[in-house]
Amino acid sequence: MQLHNYIAGQWVAGTGKQAELTDASTGELIATTSSGGLDFDAMLKYGREIGGPPLRKMTFPERGRMLKALALYLMDRKEEFYQVSYKTGATKADSWVDIEGGIGNVFANASLRKQLGNMPFYVDGPPVLTSRGGTFMGHHIMVPKEGVAVHINAFNFPIWGMLEKCAVNWMAGMPAVVKPATVTSYLTESMVKAIIESKILPEGALQLIVGSAGDLLDHVDSQDVVTFTGSATTGRMLKVHPRIIAESVPFNMEADSLNSIVLGPDAVPGTPEFDLFVKEVGREMTLKCGQRCTGVRRILVPEKLVEDVQIAIGKRLGGTVIGDPRAEGVRMGALAGPTQRKEVREQLAKLMKGSELVYGDPQQVSVTGADAEKGAFISPILLLNKDPWKNRVSHEVEAFGPVSTLMPYTDLDDAIAISKLGKGSLVATIATYDNKHAQQFVWGAANHHGRMLVLDRDMAKENTGHGSPLATLVHGGPGRAGGGEEMGGKRGVLHYLQRTAIQGTPTAITALTQQYQQGAKQNITAKHSFRMHFEELNVGDTVITEKHTVTLDDIDKFADLSGDKFYAHMDENALDGTIFTGRVAHGYFILSRAAGLFVDPPKGPVLLNYGIEEARFTKPVYPGATIQVKFTVKEKVDQEKKELKEDSPKGTDIASGIVKFLVDVVDETGETVAIATILTMVRKLDQG
Ligand code: NAP
Numbered sequence: 227m228q229l230h231n232y233i234a235g236q237w238v239a240g241t242g243k244q245a246e247l248t249d250a251s252t253g254e255l256i257a258t259t260s261s262g263g264l265d266f267d268a269m270l271k272y273g274r275e276i277g278g279p280p281l282r283k284m285t286f287p288e289r290g291r292m293l294k295a296l297a298l299y300l301m302d303r304k305e306e307f308y309q310v311s312y313k314t315g316a317t318k319a320d321s322w323v324d325i326e327g328g329i330g331n332v333f334a335n336a337s338l339r340k341q342l343g344n345m346p347f348y349v350d351g352p353p354v355l356t357s358r359g360g361t362f363m364g365h366h367i368m369v370p371k372e373g374v375a376v377h378i379n380a381f382n383f384p385i386w387g388m389l390e391k392c393a394v395n396w397m398a399g400m401p402a403v404v405k406p407a408t409v410t411s412y413l414t415e416s417m418v419k420a421i422i423e424s425k426i427l428p429e430g431a432l433q434l435i436v437g438s439a440g441d442l443l444d445h446v447d448s449q450d451v452v453t454f455t456g457s458a459t460t461g462r463m464l465k466v467h468p469r470i471i472a473e474s475v476p477f478n479m480e481a482d483s484l485n486s487i488v489l490g491p492d493a494v495p496g497t498p499e500f501d502l503f504v505k506e507v508g509r510e511m512t513l514k515c516g517q518r519c520t521g522v523r524r525i526l527v528p529e530k531l532v533e534d535v536q537i538a539i540g541k542r543l544g545g546t547v548i549g550d551p552r553a554e555g556v557r558m559g560a561l562a563g564p565t566q567r568k569e570v571r572e573q574l575a576k577l578m579k580g581s582e583l584v585y586g587d588p589q590q591v592s593v594t595g596a597d598a599e600k601g602a603f604i605s606p607i608l609l610l611n612k613d614p615w616k617n618r619v620s621h622e623v624e625a626f627g628p629v630s631t632l633m634p635y636t637d638l639d640d641a642i643a644i645s646k647l648g649k650g651s652l653v654a655t656i657a658t659y660d661n662k663h664a665q666q667f668v669w670g671a672a673n674h675h676g677r678m679l680v681l682d683r684d685m686a687k688e689n690t691g692h693g694s695p696l697a698t699l700v701h702g703g704p705g706r707a708g709g710g711e712e713m714g715g716k717r718g719v720l721h722y723l724q725r726t727a728i729q730g731t732p733t734a735i736t737a738l739t740q741q742y743q744q745g746a747k748q749n750i751t752a753k754h755s756f757r758m759h760f761e762e763l764n765v766g767d768t769v770i771t772e773k774h775t776v777t778l779d780d781i782d783k784f785a786d787l788s789g790d791k792f793y794a795h796m797d798e799n800a801l802d803g804t805i806f807t808g809r810v811a812h813g814y815f816i817l818s819r820a821a822g823l824f825v826d827p828p829k830g831p832v833l834l835n836y837g838i839e840e841a842r843f844t845k846p847v848y849p850g851a852t853i854q855v856k857f858t859v860k861e862k863v864d865q866e867k868k869e870l871k872e873d874s875p876k877g878t879d880i881a882s883g884i885v886k887f888l889v890d891v892v893d894e895t896g897e898t899v900a901i902a903t904i905l906t907m908v909r910k911l912d913q914g
Contacts, residue, residue, distance in 0.1 A: 229259035229415050232422060232434040234272040240264060245408050250315030250552040250560040253600040257412050261437030267445040269403060269433055273374035274420035274449070276402025277430025282370045286344050287864055289397050297332040298428045303420050304329070305327050307385060310416045315560030317551040323694070324413075328389035331713070334440040334697035335393035341716055344863045346399060348369065349739045350725060357422045360745040365735050368723035370399030373449030375722060377441060380456040381407030381562050382517040382626075384414040391453055392699070392712055396431060398722030400451070405442065407456070412436075446722065448473040451722055453574050453712070455480040456625075457517070461705050461708055470521070477719060479708035480701070482624045484648035485675075486524040487692060488641045488667060490658025495534050498683035504535070506681060507630065508542035510693050512558040516628030517566070520652045520693040524620060526641045529634035536610065536632060540585045543606045553595025561602040561627055570604060573625035580617025581609035581631055608632060608690060614644050621647035638663060642670040647907025650705020655679040655692040676703030676711075742766055742860040742888055755859060756826035759911040760883035771823035775852045776811050784815040806846060813843035815902045816853065820891045824857040831909040833882055841902035845893070852894040860888040860903055865884040881910040 228244065230237040240260030244690050247257045274900040281289070300307075304325055311321035341818070357363065375395035379387040384406050392402045392627050406414035418434045421427065433444070445467055446452060454461050458481035464470070488506060493499035510522040527535045551559040561567045574588050585608035593603050606628040611620045613631040621644075635641040645654055654675040656667045664680045672678060677699065679692050695701035700714035712718055728738050732746035748768035751758075755769055784792045793800040794810050797799065817838070863884040885908045891900040 227257045229412055231259050231261055231264055231436050232432070233264055233269045234433070235276075235429055238264065247409065247412055248563060249313045250562055251313075251552075251596045251601040251603075253564070256313055258410060259408065259436045261435045261440060264435065264440070266440060266442040269435075270376075270442075270445050270450070272503075273401040273403055273430055273433060275430075277374070277428065277432075278370075278372055280400060280428035281396065281431055282346060282372070282399045284399065285344055285864070286342035286348070286397070287344060287866065289338045289399060289861075290336045291866060292426060293332050293336035293393055293396060296421065296424065297329050297336060299325075299426060300329045300332070300417070300420060302629065304324060305814060307413065307537070308415055308418070311385075312551050314410045314413055314562055315515060317556060317559045319557075320551070320559060323514065324383045324386045327694075328383070328386035331386065331390045331697045333714070334391040335397045335719070338719060340395075342719065344860075345740055345787070348720070348723060349741055350720075353735065353743055356729075360859065361742065361747070362729070363732055364727055364729045365736055365739055365743070366725055366727055367739060368707055368720060368725045371451065371722060372451045372725055373400065373447060373451065373891045374493050375400045375402045376442065376446060376450060376452045377402060377404045377407045378452070378456065379414075379810045380519070381402065381410045381566070382519070383516060385412040385417050388414055388417070389457055392432065394643055394713065394718040395451070395722045396427070398719045398877055399433045401433075402724045402887060403433045403435065403442075405439050409439055409565070415795050416481050443467045443695050443771045444477050445468055446470065446473060448475060451476045451478070453478040453480070453710075454708075457482055458706055464640075476721065478702075478710040478712060479653075480519065480710045480712060481701055481706065481708035482519055482626065483651040483707035484523045484624060485520055485619055485651045485692070486526055486645045486648065487522045487655040488635075488645065488657070489525075489527040489531065490656055490660060490663045490667075491528055491638060492660045492663060493575065493657045494531065494860060495538075497658050497659065498686070499657045499681065500538075502681055502683070502686050504538040504542055506655065506657070506692055507539055508546070509691065511543065511608075511628045511630050512546050515559055515561050515604070516606070516694050517561065517626055520695065521897055522630050522655075522692060523624060524645070524648065525630055525632045527632065529636060532610070532632065532634050536584055536608070539608055539630070539632070543585055543608065544604065547594055548591055548603060548605070549594030550596035550601065556594055558628065561604060562597075563602050566626065567602040568602055570625045570627035570629065571624050574607060574629060576623045577609055577619055577625060577629070580619040581611040584608050584610045603819055604628065614647070618647065621649070638666050639670070642667060645671050646674045648674070648706060650707045650709075651675050651705055652695075652701070652703040652707045653677040653679065653692060655681055657681040659683060674704060676700065676707060686898070736766060740765055740861070741786040742858050744888070747854070748858055754826040755785055755857065755887070756768075756830050756832045758908075759831045760862065760885065760908045763859050763862060763885055763908070765859050765861065768856055769824065771855040771857060773852050773854045774819055774823060776816075776819075776847055776849055778809065778849045780815060780819070781811050781849065784812050784818070788814065789810070808848050811847040811849070813900060816843065817841065817889070817902060819853065820855045820889055822854045822898065823889075824889060825854075833880065833907045833909055835904055835906050837905045839886070839903040839905065840903065841900070843900050845897055845899040847893065847899050851899070853891050853899065854889040856888075856892065858888045858890070859885060861886040865907075881913050882907050883910060884908075
């Protein structure tokens with residue numbers, strides 16, 4: 227069988243020399259593949275011209291709903307992918323990380339639709355108020371780039387590697403070209419086929435290269451984004467590609483790194499942290515046969531405990547059943563192929579120059595349900611580097627398999643310094659039940675690690691693990707790890723958007739951001755906003771309320787009702803040395819009384835008020851002051867109608883949207899005394 231590339235809406239077989247792809251456990255030929263004869267220039271143009279425009283037009287909520295539909299669709303078909311995944315040497319647990327972890331990433335990104343606003347672009351951060359007169363201001367918007375996201379991926383997570391990146395670029399409104407590593411590209415291809423069959427994405431949103439990248443990078447331009455996941459050697463070479471430099475193409479690199487785990491000084495044998503540490507190391511070494519960019523490569527333990535740890539890890543590894551992942555009881559599968567095993571052995575030979583072998587045999591392993599030589603099997607290998615300051619090879623060489631090196635440290639500062647010898651990693655863990663140790667390690671070493679985990683008894687059950695980057699947290703690391711930053715929820719999406727500063731009057735900036743900016747022209751409406759449905763409200767619509775004169779009696783009654791008898795409200799004689807010149811009204815009273823002014827009580831389209839944001843009390847209000855509210859539609863956020871289930875709360879089926887109102891409470895001088903944003907849910911006219 228020959229794999230097909232997906233280019234310009236067609237499945238195309240590559241010409242010329244074919245790569246042979248084999249089952250990692252049996253060595254049997256699965257497929258051949260090539261990307262020969264493909265026109266990469268045309269592929270990128272197709273993405274830019276056909277895939278980009280419909281994606282850019284969609285709002286964030288629309289893109290999010292598209293991703294959710296895709297994730298649900300793929301989850302329904304997951305069994306197909308598991309069957310293919312076994313051929314990569316992955317066990318069920320390994321495949322779960324790749325397949326359901328990847329789909330989970332799409333779900334997580336789909337949920338971002340609630341955080342990114344209602345438009346096809348994102349309004350970034352707070353406004354910048356620049357002029358004294360209030361007629362000139364600045365802000366930032368972030369708009370989707372007009373290019374293609376080109377993803378060059380590593381072989382170890384053929385599905386997760388694609389989905390963790392594509393979910394983010396689709397959410398941002400960019401199409402993708404995915405180039406998985408050739409050796410496991412058959413698994414990526416099986417999922418791309420399903421995605422294309424689903425017809426959930428617009429045409430051109432996804433194209434696939436199964437084979438070499440050829441001259442792909444010669445055709446990228448300044449609106450494209452290139453991401454790379456793989457070895458530091460390949461990454462560095464691609465990063466300086468002349469076209470990447472000439473066109474200033476953003477290049478996000480995630481490379482291999484020599485991640486470390488530290489046994490805290492308090493985590494001695496007999497403590498839960500010692501056991502958790504041993505378990506975590508065992509899991510990290512064997513999961514995915516050690517082919518994880520985040521895998522533990524360096525194990526740092528107090529010098530007195532080296533022997534205890536060595537014995538405990540050895541015992542744990544000894545219980546791991548290795549073999550064909552389809553065979554009963556197997557816990558560790560094979561490397562992705564014979565080339566990968568050859569590379570691991572070569573790297574191991576380098577590592578062993580500074581370390582001794584304390585567990586495993588690089589040349590031999592006994593396996594279940596397979597032939598150890600025909601399949602790409604290898605034993606877990608534990609090395610011991612007795613002098614990590616002298617034998618630096620452990621901090622320089624990665625063997626991308628089940629290989630880790632144990633090394634002693636003298637005190638925690640020494641452990642921090644040793645962890646930094648890796649010159650930048652994706653993740654570092656400390657097992658400790660002492661927050662002082664956790665602080666010392668994390669504060670001392672964070673500048674060298676992209677993510678840090680504090681492992682202890684209290685989080686053990688829910689711990690997702692040293693090696694698992696979370697969709698909503700940043701993944702990436704400094705230095706050797708590539709200097710990249712992926713995922714991270716909203717942060718990930720922003721990589722695919724162009725941040726542009728916008729300057730003008732508050733009215734112009736309101737029009738550009740579709741968020742009301744203070745000082746912008748208001749549209750005073752005859753009809754109260756509470757009488758209008760979601761579709762009828764416009765940003766800038768304003769209600770000017772009746773007035774209320776604050777009295778001492780108000781303050782006393784509010785103090786009684788709320789129980790808040792803080793001296794500044796109650797005791798005239800206690801105000802010396804404060805900023806107050808008399809008994810001041812409670813800020814909460816001002817906001818509550820403001821609600822009494824801006825709320826239009828009879829039943830209408832406003833369903834509920836569910837919160838207040840950014841509330842500030844900006845000027846003391848004394849008895850005698852007269853307050854009034856300018857109540858302005860600040861922002862509208864569309865909401866999808868929730869699916870009705872049997873136990874759905876009442877009202878779930880009402881189509882509604884969120885309307886944020888700016889509550890500007892002014893006194894008789896016109897100055898703002900309190901300001902807040904309230905969040906309301908407003909019924910739509912269209913209940914369809
Ligand atoms: P690799 O050999 O560097 O290959 C990575 C990708 O680059 C593959 O798709 C490969 O395609 C492609 N490539 C190679 N030469 C290229 C060229 N001249 N032009 C364009 N593309 C080129 O790495 P790998 O062996 O697949 O993966 C293992 C490494 O990845 C490990 O070192 C691991 O630590 C690292 N990794 C890092 C992360 C992370 O997030 N930081 C995640 C996973 C893996 P072909 O397969 O067609 O050669």
